[in-house]
Amino acid sequence: MVNQKTLADYCHQYLTVDKFDDYCPNGLQIQGKSDIKKIISGVSANQALIDRAIDEAADALFVHHGFFWKNEPPTLTGIKKNRIKALLDNNINLFAYHLPLDAHPTIGNNAQLATRFDIKNPAPIGDTLVWQGEINTTLANFSNTVKQALSRTPLVFGNDEKTLKRIAWCSGGAQTYIQHAININADCFLTGEVSEQIP
Structure with missing residues (x-):
């Protein structure tokens, strides 16, 4: 108690x-x-x-x-x-x-996603909520990993055969954080929500 x-x-x-x-x-x-x-x-x-x-x-x-x-x-x-x-x-x-x-380094949603997706060397990008890490797989294989780990089919944009080495991710409605992934030359950005925005 x-x-x-x-x-x-x-x-x-x-x-x-x-x-x-x-x-x-x-x-x-x-x-x-x-x-x-x-x-x-x-x-x-x-x-x-x-x-x-x-x-x-x-x-x-x-x-x-x-x-x-x-x-x-x-x-x-x-x-x-x-x-x-x-x-x-x-x-x-x-x-x-x-x-x-979302942000906690051990029990946080982003930290737990790294564990579930077997991402190596996971860490936040600076003081942001976006995380980065290393993997070595194709987009198709990573998509399947996400599907199995989260029991839902992800919406994927890109070449299924592309090899992913660096990934960035942020749980929840983080679609507007994609620039953080671009800034670190990530091969893939994973977010909990998607939407199209006109710059």
């Missing part, structure tokens, strides 16, 4: 929350029980995950995508109201860590 404040303070320090100017508050977003015995984790605070936390009698829910994003309506109505009400009614704490979890 751990105290809610002790857990929040530990995560705040371990994930170096103060280093980030994020799109949402990181840390304890919704206060529940003081003593935490059981934690459920997931990517987003959607209704299915909240229902699972309720069914499992969890004391806390840890997510990457929580609530209260910049530029979203601040009102508690509709889906957001229902989700927050379910957490409050069941006295479940909601902890959310966005950019701090």
Whole structure:
């Protein structure tokens, strides 16, 4: 068992929350029980995950995508109201860590992708959220590695037979960071989202 404040303070320090100017508050977003015995984790605070936390009698829910994003309506109505009400009614704490979890050098999303894709010498590119590393495979083989590791078929642009030596990647909506990959002469850039933008 751990105290809610002790857990929040530990995560705040371990994930170096103060280093980030994020799109949402990181840390304890919704206060529940003081003593935490059981934690459920997931990517987003959607209704299915909240229902699972309720069914499992969890004391806390840890997510990457929580609530209260910049530029979203601040009102508690509709889906957001229902989700927050379910957490409050069941006295479940909601902890959310966005950019701090993407960037963490050990447990972060980018670090974990390097492990799952068997990328050698992974490291952030300077102070950015974009990472780089080394591989030696074709684009087709790397695409298959991504598919197997993430259980989803990636959208691929490029020559399947091209040999990849240096790769850059960033989890989540990082399509606008492609210039970082270009700057280091990466053979491939992997991001969690794609969109076309006119320069």
